[in-house]
Each structure stands twice: as structure tokens, then as C-alpha cells.
Amino acid sequence: MEDDKKTAHKHFYLNKILLIIFFVGVTLILEYIYEVTNTATILPSEDIFPSWISSLDASILVQINPALTNPLLNTIFFVVTQMGRVSVVILFSLLFYFFGYKKESILIVISLLIGTIAIFLLKELVSRPRPFLTLPTIIPFMNELGTSFPSGHSTRLFVFSAVVTRKLSLFSSCLYLLSLLVAFSRLYLGIHYPLDVFFGAILGWTIGKITLKQEKRIIDLVSNFVPF
Numbered sequence: 122m123e124d125d126k127k128t129a130h131k132h133f134y135l136n137k138i139l140l141i142i143f144f145v146g147v148t149l150i151l152e153y154i155y156e157v158t159n160t161a162t163i164l165p166s167e168d169i170f171p172s173w174i175s176s177l178d179a180s181i182l183v184q185i186n187p188a189l190t191n192p193l194l195n196t197i198f199f200v201v202t203q204m205g206r207v208s209v210v211i212l213f214s215l216l217f218y219f220f221g222y223k224k225e226s227i228l229i230v231i232s233l234l235i236g237t238i239a240i241f242l243l244k245e246l247v248s249r250p251r252p253f254l255t256l257p258t259i260i261p262f263m264n265e266l267g268t269s270f271p272s273g274h275s276t277r278l279f280v281f282s283a284v285v286t287r288k289l290s291l292f293s294s295c296l297y298l299l300s301l302l303v304a305f306s307r308l309y310l311g312i313h314y315p316l317d318v319f320f321g322a323i324l325g326w327t328i329g330k331i332t333l334k335q336e337k338r339i340i341d342l343v344s345n346f347v348p349f
Contacts, residue, residue, distance in 0.1 A: 167250070167255060168249060168250065168255055169247065169248060169249055170249065170316070174316065178252075178314040178315050178316050179252070179256055179314070181315045182252055182256070182259065182308060182311075182314055182315060183256070183258055183259070185305075185308045185309055186259055186260055186308065186309055186310070186311045187258060187259065187260050189309065190260060190309070194309065195262060198262075198305070198306040198309045198310060199262060199263070199306075199310065201302050201303055201306045202263075202274060202303060202306035202307060202310060202312075204278065204299065204303050205273070205274025205275070205277050205278050205303045205306075205307075206274070206277075207233070207237075207277065210229070210233060210277050210278070210280075210281055211230065211233070213229075213281065214226045214229040214230050214233075214281075217229070217285070222285075222288055224336065224340055225284055225285060225287065225288055227339070227340065227343050228284050228329075228332050228333065228336060228339060228340075229280065229281055229284045229285070231332055231339050231343070232280040232283075232284060232325075232328050232329050232332040233277060233280055233281075235328050235332070236276045236277065236280050236324065236325055236328045237273070239276075239324060239328070240271060240273050240276055240321075240324075243270065243271055244267060244268045244270065244271075247268065247270045248268050249268050249269040249270040249314075249317070250268070250269060251265065251267075251268070251269045251311075251312060251313070252269065252311060252312075252313065252314050253311045253312075259311040260311055261310070261311040261312070262309075262310040262311060262312075263310050263311075263312055265312050269312075269313050269314060269317050270313075270314070270316070270317045270320065271317050271318075271320040271321035271324060272304065272307050272312075272313045272317045272318040272320075272321035272322075273321065274303055274304070274306075274307055274318075274321070275300070275303065275304040275307065275313075275317075275318040275319075275321030275322045275325060276321040276322070276324050276325035276328075277325060278299065278300035278303045278304070278322075278325065279300050279304075279321070279322045279323075279324075279325030279326040279329065280325040280326070280328055280329045280332075281296070281300070281325075281329075282296040282297050282299075282300045282325075282326070282329070283325065283326045283328075283329025283330050283333070284329045284332065284333060287333060300322065301322075304318040304319075304321070304322055305318075
């Protein structure tokens with residue numbers, strides 16, 4: 122009996138170690154892809170989208186940055202935008218796992234992995250310079266490199282919301298509001314155009330919903346490596 126308890130304890134701690142390795146490993150992979158995306162591309166000097174799209178995007182953006190900027194909002198949106206970082210979303214996913222939402226946690230991570238690869242490919246294909254590089258009136262509050270289209274922060278938050286709200290439907294409004302605030306923060310900080318965040322949000326939501334539809338296949342595959 123004592124040996125069985127020791128074996129059970131060993132399996133328990135081994136499972137936890139494997140779980141942490143899984144989440145840390147995915148975080149490192151996503152952060153690496155994000156860094157490569159933000160540093161490896163040679164940017165064009167002008168917006169590559171048709172002039173009418175560029176003009177519409179610019180006209181909306183300048184109503185936010187610099188029109189709405191002030192010291193208080195600068196601080197608020199600088200903090201809000203951190204919620205869209207890879208490490209922060211992965212941390213929330215890990216917390217969800219330990220609070221009993223194991224499947225949703227894994228689905229978030231898989232969705233983020235798919236979304237990050239999609240963002241990487243799109244940023245390579247659509248080399249759109251960031252607005253503070255092409256619009257002289259834009260005030261950049263963060264020094265981000267790489268291309269502008271689409272917004273990775275928006276994609277990640279809408280992936281998270283699309284998956285989590287299946288179980289926490291009562292908090293769906295709050296989660297989507299947070300996602301919208303993060304998306305808006307990318308405009309306020311002068312990092313993205315409106316089209317960037319809009320497309321990123323649609324991309325993230327779509328990937329999240331598709332992942333939910335493929336839940337059984339994904340969980341069956343991941344369960345070979347991660348304890349449930």
C-alpha cells in the first residue's frame with residue numbers, strides 16, 4: 122500500500138513537470154517566432170495596400186493617435202496592451218488548466234500555435250510598414266519592429282476569448298471587451314492600422330472556433346504527451 126502511494130505521488134509530480142515543460146516549451150517557440158517575425162523583414166517605404174484602403178486606415182487612425190493621446194491614457198493603454206503578449210496569454214492558459222479547465226487550456230495553446238504560424242506567414246507575405254513609419258503625425262509609444270499586418274496581439278486575445286467563452290459564457294462580454302481594448306491599444310500606441318487589428322481579431326476568433334470544432338482530435342493527440 123505504501124509503495125502504491127509513493128508511485129502515485131511520483132506520477133503526480135511527473136505529470137505536473139511534463140505539463141510545465143509543455144507550456145514553457147510552447148511559450149518559447151511562440152516567442153521565438155514572434156521575435157523572428159519582428160526583426161527579419163525588410164520593410165518597404167510605403168504602404169502596399171491600395172491607396173483608398175491606406176487613406177481610410179490613416180484617416181481613422183489619426184482620430185485616435187494623436188487626437189486622443191494624453192498622459193493618463195498613455196499609461197492605461199501601455200498596460201492594457203501587455204495582455205496580448207504571448208507569455209501573458211500562455212500564463213492565463215496555465216492558470217485555467219490548474220483551475221480545472223484542462224481541455225480549454227490546451228485548446229488555447231494549440232490555437233495560439235496555429236495563429237502564430239498564420240501571423241508569421243501573413244507578415245512575410247504582406248510587408249506593410251507600421252503606421253509611425255509612414256504617417257509623420259503618428260506618435261509611437263512603443264518601439265516595435267517588423268511588419269504591421271496583421272496584429273498579433275489582437276489575434277491572440279480573440280483566440281483566447283473564442284475558446285474560453287465556451288465554458289465561461291457569463292464572462293463573455295468582459296473577455297471580448299478586454300480583447301477589444303487590447304486591439305484598440307495597438308491603434309492608440311501607433312503600432313497598427315485599424316485594418317491590422319480588425320483582420321487580426323477575425324483571424325483569432327476564426328482559429329479559436331475551428332479549434333473548438335476539432336476538439337476531440339486535438340485532445341486525443343495532445344493527451345499522449347500532456348496529462349488530463
